Amino acid sequence: MQTLLCELSAIVGQPHVLTDGDLSAWEQDWRKRSHGKALAVVRPGNTPEVAEVVKACARFRAAHPDSQLSLVPQGGNTGLVVGSTPDRSGQQIVLSLQRLNAIRQLDAANLTVTAEAGCILQTLQERARNDGFLFPLSLAAEGSCTIGGNLAANAGGTQVLRFGNARELCLGLEVVTAQGDIWQGLSGLRKDNTGYDLRHLFIGSEGTLGIITAATLKLYPLPAAQLTAWAAVPSLQAAVTLLGLAHRHLGAGLTGFELMGQFALSLVDRHFAQLRVPLFQDAPFCVLLEHSDQESEAHARQQLEQLLEAALEDGCVSDAVVAENLTQAHMLWQIRESIPLAQAEEGLNIKHDISLPVSAIAEFVDTTDALLQQAIAGVRLVNFGHLGDGNLHYNVQAPVGVDAAAFLREQEALVNRLVFDSVMAFGGSISAEHGVGSLKVDHLTHYKSPVALGLMRAIKQALDPQNLMNPGRVIRP
Numbered sequence: 061m062q063t064l065l066c067e068l069s070a071i072v073g074q075p076h077v078l079t080d081g082d083l084s085a086w087e088q089d090w091r092k093r094s095h096g097k098a099l100a101v102v103r104p105g106n107t108p109e110v111a112e113v114v115k116a117c118a119r120f121r122a123a124h125p126d127s128q129l130s131l132v133p134q135g136g137n138t139g140l141v142v143g144s145t146p147d148r149s150g151q152q153i154v155l156s157l158q159r160l161n162a163i164r165q166l167d168a169a170n171l172t173v174t175a176e177a178g179c180i181l182q183t184l185q186e187r188a189r190n191d192g193f194l195f196p197l198s199l200a201a202e203g204s205c206t207i208g209g210n211l212a213a214n215a216g217g218t219q220v221l222r223f224g225n226a227r228e229l230c231l232g233l234e235v236v237t238a239q240g241d242i243w244q245g246l247s248g249l250r251k252d253n254t255g256y257d258l259r260h261l262f263i264g265s266e267g268t269l270g271i272i273t274a275a276t277l278k279l280y281p282l283p284a285a286q287l288t289a290w291a292a293v294p295s296l297q298a299a300v301t302l303l304g305l306a307h308r309h310l311g312a313g314l315t316g317f318e319l320m321g322q323f324a325l326s327l328v329d330r331h332f333a334q335l336r337v338p339l340f341q342d343a344p345f346c347v348l349l350e351h352s353d354q355e356s357e358a359h360a361r362q363q364l365e366q367l368l369e370a371a372l373e374d375g376c377v378s379d380a381v382v383a384e385n386l387t388q389a390h391m392l393w394q395i396r397e398s399i400p401l402a403q404a405e406e407g408l409n410i411k412h413d414i415s416l417p418v419s420a421i422a423e424f425v426d427t428t429d430a431l432l433q434q435a436i437a438g439v440r441l442v443n444f445g446h447l448g449d450g451n452l453h454y455n456v457q458a459p460v461g462v463d464a465a466a467f468l469r470e471q472e473a474l475v476n477r478l479v480f481d482s483v484m485a486f487g488g489s490i491s492a493e494h495g496v497g498s499l500k501v502d503h504l505t506h507y508k509s510p511v512a513l514g515l516m517r518a519i520k521q522a523l524d525p526q527n528l529m530n531p532g533r534v535i536r537p
Contacts, residue, residue: 061099064120064129068102068153071112076103076159086154089145090138090201091411094498096146099129101154107234107242107273113155114271114528115240121526130531131155133267135178135209138201140411143266143497143533144209157208160273163187171279172231172248177208177272184277193279196223196315200397208272214264216493218350218396221448222315223280225493226263232276233259238269238524246276261519266495267530269523285357286315287364288350288389291371291380292343297422298376299347299447305374306349309367313360316350317448318396324444327402328395335395339379347447348396399444403455407464409442410456410475414483415492418450425454428482432456435478436471451492454479480507496534504535 069077078101088095104110114131121129128151134144135157146152160176163184167173173195175184181202188195197210199217209215211233215226223229232247245259262270293299299319306314325340340346353360364382371377383389403409416424425443432439438459445452456475458467480490480503490507491500504513516535520527527537
């Protein structure tokens with residue numbers, strides 16, 4: 061191993077091969093559910109260095125067939141399914157892409173931007189905005205997550221209902237394969253029917269097939285106006301009705317539709333009282349709407365007010381407020397984004413990132429709430445998420461007075477089975493935007509079809525026959 065580490069140091073430079081000291085920033089996942097032990101953290105500075113690192117590791121594996129050496133690609137390490145940190149074997153190299161952080165090109169005429177994998181999402185958003193464009197991917201971790209990680213996990217966020225997941229925003233990739241070859245696929249073409257669309261294999265593969273080193277992404281014109289409204293709704297079904305009204309009144313201008321349960325908002329009110337959560341005390345759910353308009357603020361406000369008037373008349377909204385300025389809008393969005401932080405303050409919890417047909421969500425929640433409450437007396441449900449695209453973060457908190465760590469240890473298997481079985485019964489998916497990682501990899505054998513699993517294993521074997529790339533994540537051999 062020492063010979064390999066020396067070779068890696070020669071490739072990326074001695075300061076960028078870390079083997080001792082505090083490596084917890086790379087070895088521990090964001091939720092602190094797993095703390096592994098890396099053989100080394102290797103920090104290449106460009107794509108050719110990534111390729112040479114992979115080649116060196118592949119050669120080592122070929123020369124030592126019994127070795128368990130493998131590579132774990134890592135961006136901002138903000139994942140929620142333990143997919144980008146090493147295991148405890150001490151045989152995995154964390155390949156950190158944070159030094160590959162350049163924005164290589166912004167093509168205004170083609171409405172595209174090409175950025176390296178380690179580019180922080182917020183940095184890309186700001187560069188696009190400064191040049192008069194919108195890069196619409198937006199999520200809570202945007203100040204630290206990276207473009208490569210966003211694509212590797214096919215990240216979602218708050219604007220999926222209008223612009224789609226990371227997959228829909230990507231036109232081309234640069235990828236280092238498991239053999240250390242570089243695929244130059246950074247085309248900004250919107251039409252290219254010359255065979256298999258290889259980018260879609262790597263997007264969402266969580267570093268198990270190759271390493272994304274750069275991407276060409278879509279840009280959009282900045283809206284002339286963007287308005288935010290907060291509405292209290294009398295039921296989850298009423299929220300679904302409001303979503304339908306919003307589609308009809310706002311069309312493509314509807315760029316955000318977030319659902320927040322009363323208990324979820326009560327946690328924000330308890331732990332971040334300075335945020336002053338509106339309208340939640342007397343409503344089981346609240347909805348956060350965003351309307352983006354290409355004409356003017358006056359036109360946008362007129363459309364939004366007409367929607368809310370129709371919703372109040374219909375009865376699917378009991379009360380509503382519209383942000384009067386950007387400061388108020390940011391405060392409303394901060395409330396929404398603070399739910400996971402407030403839940404963490406409340407204690408360890410069981411997280412779910414599920415998707416369902418929007419038409420099935422209300423019945424799913426009623427059914428699954430009842431199942432959980434019947435199984436665990438006093439269980440508390442933190443329900444929030446991107447209702448506009450059918451994605452719920454349906455999280456489970458321990459009953460009051462119950463030790464959270466013990467609850468997690470003793471009840472997680474039961475809770476996951478009840479929730480996942482119900483998700484499948486309603487035609488949903490057990491992972492919407494967080495990925496599979498290692499937390500959900502064993503669940504796939506129960507909730508993914510054998511045909512799909514067989515195809516996934518065949519792809520993995522074809523592209524990574526040494527099982528060098530992030531083994532034990534997404535799919536097992």
